[in-house]
């Protein structure tokens with residue numbers, strides 16, 4: 001078992017242990033958990049009264065449903081996103097944006113093939129896997145679809161939602177594929193992953209990170225308890241790209257069923273913002289409006305205007321009325337300049 005463990009550092013900052021398992025180098029059981037992790041879980045279950053927590057921040061059973069013959073991916077008919085395969089409480093394809101559900105197809109509409117399959121594991125598939133591996137152990141899933149803590153459970157599997165619950169003494173906690181979260185296009189996603197894994201580490205005697213990318217600076221910083229390195233790197237990146245705390249950041253989201261109306265509203269807002277920015281020449285203000293990244297959600301088109309500015313509230317002033325008056329316009333302030 002020791003041979004598969006890359007690094008095993010105890011008492012780093014926190015008194016609990018943390019280990020990174022490189023999934024590229026170790027045998028995996030059905031592609032879900034490493035054999036070493038399963039051995040450690042068995043040890044906890046048989047030799048202690050402690051619980052186990054597995055953290056995977058992805059709802060559903062599989063991230064997407066595809067045809068293995070022609071790669072056709074099922075997308076929501078109202079949104080531009082792949083539908084998630086759910087297996088509980090019933091099998092269905094679900095859109096996490098507009099909640100549209102479809103029965104799980106058995107035939108591909110493109111090539112009429114039958115080799116259809118879910119890809120990208122999520123909590124429900126891990127839950128099912130664990131029920132097969134540990135048939136006599138009580139297992140509890142915690143996510144937005146299943147919110148009740150089963151007091152007698154020994155194994156808990158959940159998304160970020162599970163971290164908000166108190167689930168007794170945790171012998172081992174497993175952060176499963178934390179790198180899969182990093183493709184979420186948010187400037188502070190690394191900070192969220194870092195914080196969540198640290199929380200997991202602080203509540204468990206031993207935290208295992210099962211990853212395909214053990215060399216990722218984020219994972220190395222977590223492993224070494226190196227908050228200073230994480231902070232320095234994160235702040236340097238934010239300074240370079242002018243994100244909070246070095247500039248204020250806001251998104252204006254405009255949604256409409258009609259593309260021409262949508263573009264009209266966006267153009268007006270864009271012009272007002274640019275006029276305001278012209279008044280503050282010499283300050284590093286930026287307004288970005290890119291029509292090519294238009295989204296479709298629940299049958300409506302969405303354009304986003306991003307504003308980065310050290311004078312954020314001043315720049316936003318002239319469009320405040322538009323935001324209050326027009327139900328198609330939404331303003332999200334993600335952070336202000338404080339450094």
Ligand SMILES: [Zn+2]
Nearest residue numbers: 067070108111
């Ligand atoms: Zn097909």
Ligand SMILES: [Zn+2]
Nearest residue numbers: 076079095098
């Ligand atoms: Zn949808």
